[in-house]
Amino acid sequence: MSAQASGPAADVPRARRAEVPEATVARLPVYLRALHALAETGRTTVSSEALASAAGVGSAKLRKDLSHLGSYGTRGVGYEVQELVFHISGALGLGQRWSVVLVGVGHLGQALAGYGGFDDRGFRIAALLDADAARVGDVVAGMPIRSLDELDEVVREEDVSIGVIATPAEAAQDVCDRLVGAGVRSILNFAPTVLQVPDGVDVRRVDLSNELQILSFHEHRKATLAEVSA
Amino acid sequence: MSAQASGPAADVPRARRAEVPEATVARLPVYLRALHALAETGRTTVSSEALASAAGVGSAKLRKDLSHLGSYGTRGVGYEVQELVFHISGALGLGQRWSVVLVGVGHLGQALAGYGGFDDRGFRIAALLDADAARVGDVVAGMPIRSLDELDEVVREEDVSIGVIATPAEAAQDVCDRLVGAGVRSILNFAPTVLQVPDGVDVRRVDLSNELQILSFHEHRKATLAEVSA
DNA sequence: ACGCGCTTGTGAACGGTTGCACAAAGTCGT
DNA sequence: ACGACTTTGTGCAACCGTTCACAAGCGCGT
Structure with missing residues (x-):
């Protein structure tokens, strides 16, 4: 998106990449x-x-x-x-292993850490971070919880490219800023907030409450239709 | 935008509202x-x-x-x-309270059960169900875990309209079938499987691994582009 | 009372996505 | 070897969703 085709389209090695929708x-x-x-x-x-x-x-x-x-x-x-x-x-891009840092180790964070789907496919959890000092040192899914302050260090040393946010909503934007500051450009956000990020950073939101409300809409519609036909 | 409904639009009962996209x-x-x-x-x-x-x-x-x-x-x-x-x-449709049954009380299920977003908005957890007999009776987020066999009973008595599946992938289709059999027509599926359901049943999938892979694609693309320009 | 500035609501153009229908291209049985 | 059958890959048309641009409408200051 940033580096657009400058003049000749010759920079593309083999134009086989027809840009997957x-x-x-x-x-x-x-x-x-x-x-x-x-x-x-x-x-x-x-x-x-x-x-x-x-x-x-x-x-x-x-x-x-x-x-x-x-x-x-x-x-x-x-x-x-x-x-x-x-x-x-x-x-x-699953040919390579992507390193992921998981921030926020509450119930959801633990569920994610214990989720088998990571190692199977091309993902590796580089570290579990939490802001709560009382939790640091606890072992979850075979990994020790480290302090959020070690974020930059972890990202640098483990070559982390994806950040997963599983913190409460209040902390999410701050954590996001730190991730972006550390160089992470892809973020998966489970906190119920819309994150503000600079251009070039991808964010995907997963929000339980949203999904329930969308289902609610359809239930509501079904119920209303049934009422009309009755 | 309402007035000029010339002729047909005015007397069609079903198309009363302009169908929200x-x-x-x-x-x-x-x-x-x-x-x-x-x-x-x-x-x-x-x-x-x-x-x-x-x-x-x-x-x-x-x-x-x-x-x-x-x-x-x-x-x-x-x-x-x-x-x-x-x-x-x-x-x-948040004017009314929808009753939700949550099936599968692992880490993810507990995270969902403890999620504040339920009561706040128009949702009420009617019951927590799990197939593991050893777990039945445990109290999670203030509610006792009940046996999956009580599903029909719960759906009937509590007027449940939404089912949330947080089981392992292997159990998901079976649980889904049971939910549909009990009359549930809206399902939120956290298990990494595509559920087969009859017409008239809405399913929404939430899959961590999918989201990570989509991020992976974009990271991969960014990395490839950067490589070319280097 | 009246115009000025601000913001909504929407028609129209645009671009992406879906679904159909079929030619091209392969396999299998005889 | 060949024809019948199967299934892919794709041009095309309809559809849906997004974006632009601006007239209509409202409040405020004078």
């Missing part, structure tokens, strides 16, 4: 998980129809999504599971 | 939270500009979103905070 990127992890599940059942190939159904999307959408990565299917047969896993992982 | 619905909770935060600082009115910035969106988008609910602003002044809270809450 954001909506597609958001679905790739779902496909990847479905593929892993299929692999465990022993399947070696899948049709777009079968994979789409396992991922909860339409088959045309799936095929179009995959076509943005390249042409890795075989007509008349389908996709080879392992090959697809490889290519999707590559597109998502 | 899904993308807008997803943002309403964010606005609501920002408004509550503003209310606590003593503000009684906000401009679309100020509220938009607090919510992390553009002001035009905010105004268009709000316009789907009605015309509740005052030109030259802005929106009255309390009034907007009232109308957004109404649109989201």
